[in-house]
Amino acid sequence: MDVITRRQLKALWKLKLRLLERFWHQRDTMYRWTMLISLLFSALVALVMGAGTGWLVYSLMPMGKDPSVGPQMIQLIWLGIFLIISVVWVVSPLLFVIKNESLTLDVSRLTRYPIAYRTLHGFHTLLSLLDPWTMFYYPMVIAMLVAVLAQAGAGLFISMSALLMLWVLVHTAWSRLFQDLITVLFNSRKLREILSLIVIVMVILVAFVPALITERTAFEQLAKIKAPNLELFLAQWPTWRKMRPLLEFFLYATPAGAFVQALSGLVYEQPRWWLEGCISLFGWLVLANISGIALLRSLFSEPPAIVASTASSSPLFAKWRLPGLAFDLRVMVLKELRVYFRSLLGKLSFFLTPLLVVILRLVGLGASGAYAPASLLLGMTVYVFMTSLFLYINYFGPDGEGFKLYLLSGMSERRVILAKNLALGLFAGAEFAIVLVLYTALYRQPDVDTILFGIGSFVALLMGVLSMGNLLSMRFAGFMDLNQTQYRQSNGTPILLAIQVLSMIAGVLGFALWIAHRQHEPLWLVGLMLAGLMSTGWWLLLPFSASLFKEKRWQILEEVTKKE
Amino acid sequence: MAQQHPLAPLSIETIQLHRRFGDFTAVESLDLEVPQGAFFGFLGPNGAGKSTTIKMITGLLQPTSGEIRLLGQDIWKSPEKVKRQIGVVPEKLHLFERLTAAEYLEFVGAMYGLDEEMILQRSNELLALMELDERKERLIADFSHGMKKKLALAAALIHNPRLLFLDEPFEGVDAVSARILRDLLIDLTSRKVTIFLTSHILEIVEKLCDHLAIIHKGRLIAAGPMQSVLNRLASEQPVGTASLEDAFIQIVGQGRGTRQLSWM
Incomplete structure (x- = not known):
């Protein structure tokens, strides 16, 4: 790294800290307390969710050692959990997508300076580690670490920490990529509005999912199923039968799948799985980085057409x-x-x-x-x-x-x-x-x-x-x-x-x-x-x-x- | 004002520069040549393609086709290297408004790779010159538009650029500050800094610039040394008496007769 790049990175870091500091100091006491309480509450919720996830990992772990169930079955259940966390993590910045100078660094103001897009993207992505929506997930990750170590032993601390760090980085990078993509889409008012409405409709639909499942699933019948093991029990549940091929596909084609693979490698003492999972996660990280740089470049040097649009209203x-x-x-x-x-x-x-x-x-x-x-x-x-x-x-x-x-x-x-x-x-x-x-x-x-x-x-x-x-x-x-x-x-x-x-x-x-x-x-x-x-x-x-x-x-x- | 030798090296050269937005052509086959040390005025009515051209030349907007050479180098091939030698005051200033003026200059200096001591010395001088030194610890958000403009100019100068792009630098600046800016800019050109300026205040352009280009509907209408452009455009008037305003109105105002409001 040359001296200019080093100075640029130092300046960017200082800028980010100053903006955050100003954000904090310019608010009144009541606002600061409200925000602090809200952050603490969110962290607590994340911690509880993380503990819950850790507990699920923890409690399902012994079943994987049972030959009648097998680790793959457990992997699929874990995958279901981590897929949800993964999607929520990546899309959560959408709530904050409206530009806020103090909380999100507006990189469009930096493109006039002699800084390489690669450096700018790398630094901007790393700065996301300080963004509020990313920080909500840290208690979750810590809770998961503690839960898994409690079951599998403290000897796994280094390898589990490395895996979780990769997991955090992959999500930070994909989340940044998602934000940049949204920024590209949000340049068009019509697209922005349509997308926002779709997201809101999706949120409403997701909120009704438990009610829909309750409505469609005959839980009394499910309770009557007598099966010798989890595999056979789930095999009799039609929803599971439909979901299983999809989950198997996701196990090899998503960051959550790679994470689950590496996690099960750790807890079932299969170093090869752990290595494969980590390599795969690293691949996802590299992919997000390459796509992010290309998108950032196109975002600022090739803005979407806005001049030609003449029709302004229906x-x-x-x-x-x-x-x-x-x-x-x-x-x-x-x-x-x-x-x-x-x-x-x-x-x-x-x-x-x-x-x-x-x-x-x-x-x-x-x-x-x-x-x-x-x-x-x-x-x-x-x-x-x-x-x-x-x-x-x-x-x-x-x-x-x-x-x-x-x-x-x-x-x-x-x-x-x-x-x-x-x-x-x-x-x-x-x-x-x-x-x-x-x-x-x-x-x-x-x-x-x-x-x-x-x-x-x-x-x-x-x-x-x-x-x-x-x-x-x-x-x-x-x-x-x-x-x-x-x-x-x-x-x-x-x-x-x-x-x-x-x-x-x-x-x-x-x-x-x-x-x-x-x-x-x-x-x-x-x-x-x-x-x-x-x-x-x-x-x-x-x-x-x-x-x-x-x-x-x-x-x-x-x-x-x-x-x- | 320095007169350029016809074979003087070029600071800016665009070759068949073209930019389309969907079906709309913003800039078409633009060939510009700006000699080193020139004070270059780039004029055109609203929507003529001035800002699009500046964005392309400063590496902020990819041309659809064509070539751009700044100080002999293609900005799109080695953007970081070229950007270190240019300063830009864009139309939309895009400052970090939650920084103080001093902090902003410190940040910009570091982005250009200057060391701390040099940044401090230059920013103090620049702030004093722009008469912002008494407000240097105040947030930019609290500045007036003119003060922001002066700060943006200070930021564009901190790394001692060889080429300066100014998009409407005098807009919203008071008369005293405008005089300071004008003197500063003239001084810069005497030191072989090339200035590329757009402005709607034709009087300023006429007084300051020694070279001129007029763009209309994305096409270059005229370019070259100021007096030769004026003479060429206002051929009906005696040589040397044509004003820039007359020439400009003649080119871009054709067909727009005097209009009156029916109720006044």
């Missing part, structure tokens, strides 16, 4: 009209609706509840008749607001510099709020209509009474949430996005408050529904009463919100235009 948005509204209100409402539907947060807020309604039906929940139709519909309606709360408590954050226009144009405060409320009402109304159609199509045909109650409870919830939004959006005006872990998010107070208020309104509606059921009162009447009550409340609060807006407008301007 013609659908351009054709929207809102007859019957005063011109200024109409223009503002249309502007709001266009912003919602063109932003990732808006699209997500709009489609999440309908998606959940479909998924719940696929899983089979709610269709058994255990829930009264009105309460099921009420639950879905609450979800319409629950999944789009961000929009209701952050009117001005997305406006950014555009907020100045409200101050310059001389539009009355009341009218601005009214326009924001109308836009949100239309947005939520359209979503509720979709949910109602899905409910009717996928669950059961509701009677008129239930539908009217549904509409009434929707209006009541909307008015309650808008009243809350008219106050919270003035008090906590700063921009909010999905990623609350970003350093510019000082706290989650408005979200917590909003959830509490929404829960209270939902509780009141639920209570009213329960009373109506008990008293055999018509549900539509209850819905209508609550809708009227909440609408009156909203109307009475409107002048107060307008005066609050007038009072806070300069503070809001400062908040929404603040640059971090």
Whole structure:
């Protein structure tokens, strides 16, 4: 390594440490403590997961020595565990992919300097070892080390440590490669949004996997299987029979497979397996490095085409009209609706509840008749607001510099709020209509009474949430996005408050529904009463919100235009 | 301003430089020759391909085809070697805003391989020259745009480059600082440093530059010593009286008559 490269590496290291230090020192005490507690908690969770994994390795280990089971069987089970850890490890930086100078070094700012891409990539990858999402896995690795050594003996300390170090490095390198790949994809707004939506849908689907397995697997029958050993027991389980060829393939074609091979080599005293596994892991490391350098080079010297793109929006948005509204209100409402539907947060807020309604039906929940139709519909309606709360408590954050226009144009405060409320009402109304159609199509045909109650409870919830939004959006005006872990998010107070208020309104509606059921009162009447009550409340609060807006407008301007 | 000998060695040479983005051609068959020590003005209207050209020449964007030689070396064949001899102030400054000015210069100096003592000495001089010495311990995030620009220029000079690329260096800089910058840049060219500058302020380009190139819709319209370009372009006016603004408007403003707003 020549003297210039050494100086460059030293400078980069210093830069990273300085940025991390600034990140820490510029936060207030409350933020630091919250973050510290959150990190400690995450580390504890990782430690518990690592201990659990170690325990699984530990407890399955003796079975591999049993000739009727054999090590390969155990390898396949371990592989299942490590594959999940491996995938989560590699993709977890996605949560932090939005650029944050203090936490992730933006290498695009370094390409103008005389530094080789190889050096830059190597160093950037090694810096990932300090990234928060990588550090979450260290307690897990330590717990695994302790668990395996406890069973197999401390004599394996060096070889097991070497293996775990390789395991960490392989994931750090692949994780960096994944981040760079995402950065390439995220250069295109459309790709970025589609990818984010796919990831969110995947997360939701994964969250429902246990429910799906429970729904599809007859555990009573599984419990009745009497088999002399694990191999035969699993052989009678259809899911396992389907998964086994895939797992055998993964054993030889994934880093997790190589790790399991090396691990079983250690615990079953087969040095050749350990060596083969380590060589394979090293191969994965080299592959990630070569691909990473090539990708980094193309990322900064060959950015994707952005100039040629001319079509900026769907013609659908351009054709929207809102007859019957005063011109200024109409223009503002249309502007709001266009912003919602063109932003990732808006699209997500709009489609999440309908998606959940479909998924719940696929899983089979709610269709058994255990829930009264009105309460099921009420639950879905609450979800319409629950999944789009961000929009209701952050009117001005997305406006950014555009907020100045409200101050310059001389539009009355009341009218601005009214326009924001109308836009949100239309947005939520359209979503509720979709949910109602899905409910009717996928669950059961509701009677008129239930539908009217549904509409009434929707209006009541909307008015309650808008009243809350008219106050919270003035008090906590700063921009909010999905990623609350970003350093510019000082706290989650408005979200917590909003959830509490929404829960209270939902509780009141639920209570009213329960009373109506008990008293055999018509549900539509209850819905209508609550809708009227909440609408009156909203109307009475409107002048107060307008005066609050007038009072806070300069503070809001400062908040929404603040640059971090 | 130094007059160049016609056979003076070239600092920048591009041969049939071409860059496409999908179906869009940003730069087409660009042949540029910039002699050593020249103060070279690179002009063009918005979207003409100036920034794309600078990015390609400074090794930040791969050309679709063509060759680029800086100080006699192909930047795409030996990027690290060439980048050590050039300084760049890009349009988007991309500074590390959570560093102080002094820390940033220290970092940049180290990236160019300078030792600690030299970095300290040069950064102190540069900060004093740019009138940033009193704010050197403040975060760049708290700087105004003009201050950031001056810091970026200081960073581009710390390693004593032989070739300096400046993309809109005077944008957002106050009049006093602009004068300091202009004097500094003129002094640099007298020391055989080549300066490649883009600016929308034609008056500055006319006063500072001795060579000029005009690009329009990705194609080179004119290039060469300033006066000969002006004379060639404004052939209808008496020799020596054509201004850069007239010449520029004549080339890129053709067909754009005076327009008026219907309600004013």
